Amino acid sequence: MQVSTEILQSFKAGIRGPVIGPDAPEYDEVRQIWNAMIDRRPGLIVRCTGTADVQHAVRFARKHAFLLSVRGGGHNIAGLAVCDGGMMLDLSLMRGVSVDVKGRTARAQGGCTLGDVDRETQVHGLAAVLGFVSATGIGGLTTGGGFGYLSRRYGYTCDNLVSMEVVSAEGKVMRAAADENPELFWALRGGGGNFGIVTSFEYKLYPVGPEILGGAVVWRAEDAAQVLDFYRSFTATTPRETTCVAVLRIAPPAPWLPADVHGKPIIAVFVCHSGGIDEGEKILAPLRTLGRPVADIITRRPYTQMQSLLDATQPKGRRYYWKSNYLSRIEPQIIATAIEHAALIPSPHSAIIFFQLQGALGELSADYSPAGNRDTAFVLNITSSWERAADDAVNQRWARDCFAAAAPHSTGGTYINFLNEEEGRERIEAAYGRANLERLAKLKQKYDPGNLFRHTKSVLG
Ligand SMILES: Cc1cc2nc3c(=O)[nH]c(=O)nc-3n(C[C@H](O)[C@H](O)[C@H](O)COP(=O)(O)OP(=O)(O)OC[C@H]3O[C@@H](n4cnc5c(N)ncnc54)[C@H](O)[C@@H]3O)c2cc1C
Missing domain, CATH: 3.40.462.20 (Vanillyl-alcohol Oxidase; Chain A, domain 3)
Structure with missing residues (x-):
């Protein structure tokens, strides 16, 4: 990474969570994701503890034109969470969940696993629509669609979002919901990590179990x-x-x-x-x-x-x-x-x-x-x-x-x-359909024209 020690020090001073370089003893453990086929070495790992850390890291990556990858639960088969040489923005310390029992919603931080959310919602006999394996991250699952044992009743996970808090490519903290930034809300419900970093998801909950x-x-x-x-x-x-x-x-x-x-x-x-x-x-x-x-x-x-x-x-x-x-x-x-x-x-x-x-x-x-x-x-x-x-x-x-x-x-x-590491344009279109992909590509120009969020299954041609 091409920044001076002073600049790096001043960046670290603005982050509450650990910032790890290749010399840190925990570097290998933190960069390792679920799929051992992926063995990439980021220049810097920023372990965010909240929205302020995410915002600070995004602004820094953008200013210095770093390649940026985002890690939620680290379960993406193609290894999108970890990049070579750039900044890995790690959300896995952000795992808080709060449940609004009366309103039947849960707000979960962007680094939660499915198990984190189920654990808290089930205290109240409620559940969000999530996937089949508890260690999977809600971040990648929800922004890519998401299906599980409740999808036949209620649809994809992303169909059951009420709102999201998002850090944009500009480093702005935005709310995305049907009544606020609705185009961004649409794009983030399946368009993957191409449009921003979701620091919290608000899900609809349904009576299930316990x-x-x-x-x-x-x-x-x-x-x-x-x-x-x-x-x-x-x-x-x-x-x-x-x-x-x-x-x-x-x-x-x-x-x-x-x-x-x-x-x-x-x-x-x-x-x-x-x-x-x-x-x-x-x-x-x-x-x-x-x-x-x-x-x-x-x-x-x-x-x-x-x-x-x-x-x-x-x-x-x-x-x-x-x-x-x-x-x-x-x-x-x-x-x-x-x-x-x-x-x-x-x-x-x-x-x-x-x-x-x-x-x-x-x-x-x-x-x-x-x-x-x-x-x-x-x-x-x-x-x-x-x-x-x-x-x-x-x-x-x-x-x-x-x-x-x-x-x-x-x-x-x-x-x-x-989709695995090798699968590109044709398969991405097969996932979204041509019309949805074209709409995503247009929205990408609006929300991330500099393509900061490019360590993804890209929605661009
Ligand atoms: C064992 C296993 C079981 C699975 N089961 C299911 C299943 O039942 N149903 C299903 O639908 N899918 C399932 N999947 C697929 C799963 O949805 C994807 O692997 C998904 O990418 C995992 O999310 P993650 O946060 O763990 O991934 P990560 O590898 O951490 O992230 C992948 C990408 O998602 C984006 N991303 C992650 N977090 C955020 C965030 N907070 N904001 C914005 N972008 C973000 C980033 O672009 C990131 O690079 C499964 C995967 C595995 C490995």
Whole structure:
């Protein structure tokens, strides 16, 4: 970084949180994000403690024309949070949440994880619409769209925002809401980190839990065709309170799985029924009695437990590579493709996942927010995950081959937050749709004409 020691000292004096350079003992730990494939070395890491720190850091980065990356929960597969040589603005110390029980809203600071928000809202039996893994950051998830077990009822996470506090590229603190800076509000609800740094999100909350009916049913891979065919018809009939996720993978040595399936290929259906428990028992009965399950852990459980049930499958520090597309239905060909490629999985950590989506988000207009593909029914995510750099090629090839085979049966649409490091313009358009992307590009000229926020999936051509 090309600034004198005096200038750097004076910058540090204006920041309350730690400012870390490559010589600091904690540098490697702080720059490391979830995906170990990403190994970038920022020149400076600014660990912000509040809006004032963010504002000060943004002004400094802009003044000295630093490359700037923003870290929320550090879970972006493409590693957008960390840059080489520039400034990494780290929000992960900003994790406060306050709940307005009467107004049914929560305000959460920009560096919160999903777990931070669920923990506080569930004290009151309320929940925001968030994703499936509790360590994920709300910052990237919400600004990219966001979906989870409540999306069939209430839409994308970004559809459920009331307002945001944002630090703009000029270093101005702004409120973005339907009645204030509405264009910025639109752009930030799916347009990723291209438009500003959100220091706090205000979410709508809904009565959920504190106990729900949920868990998973597991079968051996021999039953995968039958289970996926059932999954296709079952998901077409279940109410919006019920959301399923089908997973093909090799069984981990989880204590809740019988020892004789550990290391063997399996298919699992994770499910959360966030409506009445008795009603849920009836709805889920056909899933639980299908074929010959080897495990069934569907039970009445805390919603926060459901929200972290998949956590152990996605630990920080492994190597990850994803390929993802949306599906309008689960056709027989996609079932055959998934089964064929699941049998070729080279790593015990990888999976082929079908997230169910259809419901409320499809009832909003295509331009309600930039997060596109509202007519989608399922998200197919091919998640390759392994431990050693020497195994990169084989694991990436598996995901690419599976994706290529599945592509003809997809809508061609995709999710901006699942795009990997290599995926650029064409895939970004597939995530937003052309009209939304063009509108985002125009708004980028208005809110960030100097392209300060460029360590992103860019909305520019
Ligand atoms: C294990 C795992 C599970 C996931 N599950 C889901 C899921 O269930 N549903 C779903 O929708 N997605 C899911 N995702 C995808 C997830 O939404 C993205 O990875 C998202 O980028 C994570 O946000 P983050 O803050 O952790 O990311 P980071 O890597 O910290 O940030 C990514 C980028 O987001 C932007 N950003 C982050 N915080 C802010 C902020 N406060 N203001 C402005 N911009 C910001 C910045 O451009 C930043 O570079 C999952 C990802 C992983 C790794």
